[in-house]
Amino acid sequence: MDRIGVGLVGTGYMGKCHALAWNAVAPVFGDVPRPRLVHLAEANLPLAEKRAAEFGFEKATGDWRDLIDDPEIDVVSITTPNKFHAPMAIAALEAGKHVWCEKPMAPSLAEAEAMAKAAEGSGRVAMLGYNYIQNPMVRHIRKLLSEGAIGAVNHVRVEMDEDFMADADTPFAARNEAANGYGALDDFAVHPLSILQTLFGNMTRVLCDMDKPYADRPIPDGTRRAVENYDAASVLFHLRDGISGVLMVNRAAWGRKGRIALQIFGSRGSILYDQERMNELQLYQAAGRESEQGFRTILAAPLHPPYDRFIPAPGHGLGFNELKIIECRQLVGRILGENTLGIGFEDGLEIERAVHAMARSFQRGRWEVVV
8 A cells, every 4th residue: 555545533632633643653653655634524614624724634524424435535533522433433444444443432332342343344444542552661561561570460450540520610511421421431441441451451350339529510501510420430350360450540630630550560579650650660570689679660762662763862751642653553554464553443342341341330239240
């Protein structure tokens, strides 16, 4: 494939991230065709035309179906609200396009299953936007675990916290609607779940509690609307191979901006990682003299690929958008036939099954098997 034609649906925060990644993937990596930014879709034509000019797309439309039907497009980036993911992704796959869809797959398990079935039947690449697994530090954790650096893993704890819902007077938004999912669980708990899946595989059973820190939020007419989903959740879980764990998520946590705190405990050591300090990890190995044992900090460096594609010196650091560029390279590589790191719709469906098992557990007040 000499040139990959790209379509982008949605131009909010994640839409801009996708646009930046499509523009940067060829210059950064130098080993893939330069994408051609063909068509951009937004809710209305004036906005679409404005964003197309800003992002570098050739054409604009106020109807995403026009973009899906465009024969010049090979791959569609979908960065719309969650409730639109399923119809857009399925339509793109049925039209013979590859798909890069932001997480989560969809609010309902049935929709996620339909997306996975469409991907399987299409023969096209369908990847989800789980860019945190692309961090060179997370990749290095995976390498350390495969080498047995901390022995046999027996327990994992992970927390994800942000504060964009911490203020009781933050206006009611689409994220607070039941139509967009359970809340913190599928809004962003799927990110730590993607890391757990990448490092350890799928969950087997879960016990979940969820909470609403605030029962309602203000709306433009001066009244308040009831919050329809949950901003916090706590989960006990078991992974394959008997590993136990705890997952805690809160999108109303004052002071936390982008925290994914991961603690991995093994028979001969521990690994600590925090997404707010995404260019380092802490490694403890129970080896050598006990009087000198302790956690040591490992800074991201060219020895942790693909950091070297961005910066030739250690300790300077990558950011969120760089992870998206790495993810874009994995997508393009998969389209070109490479075996790359990424979460396709089949693996993404396992994450969705875990989320829905957690919701069932909360509703029924008991442990639930992930099926």
